[in-house]
Amino acid sequence: MKQTAPGVWSEGITEREYSGDLIRNYSRYEAASGSENDSVNIGNKISILSDPYANHNFHAIRYAEFMGTLWKVTSVEVEYPRLILTLGGVYNGETS
Numbered sequence: 001m002k003q004t005a006p007g008v009w010s011e012g013i014t015e016r017e018y019s020g021d022l023i024r025n026y027s028r029y030e031a032a033s034g035s036e037n038d039s040v041n042i043g044n045k046i047s048i049l050s051d052p053y054a055n056h057n058f059h060a061i062r063y064a065e066f067m068g069t070l071w072k073v074t075s076v077e078v079e080y081p082r083l084i085l086t087l088g089g090v091y092n093g094e095t096s
Contacts, residue, residue, distance in 0.1 A: 013062075013096040020048035022066075023084070041089045042071060050083045058083055063091035070095065 002012045024045035046064060048054070054061075058078060063070045070091040077084035 011060075011094075013094060015096045016053065018048040018050070018054065020046050020082070023047050039089060042066075042087050044071075044087045046085045046087065047079075047082045048085065050081060054083055055080070061085065062093060063095070 002010065004010050022044060024043065026043040028041055028043065030039050030041055044066065046066065050058070055078070058076045061073045061076055061083075064073055064085055064087060065071075066087060071087040072089055072091045073085050074088035075086040077086075
């Protein structure tokens, strides 16, 4: 967290690069309400080799880049020395 104005705090984003393995490759389409187009969600699991920074901040991981797209991280499992990231829909939030 960093202070952006007196009494106002916002999350600061730090991108880090990790390598890992794709351990589950799964996708599904969901009907978007009020739209003719379906939205794609993936249920992929990626196992990354973590470091002390990732182990200390695993709860703050918001997105991961996979196949050139940013995806929401919906859950993180700690299996030292790895973190298992479960990916969901496309991430549209703030980036660094």
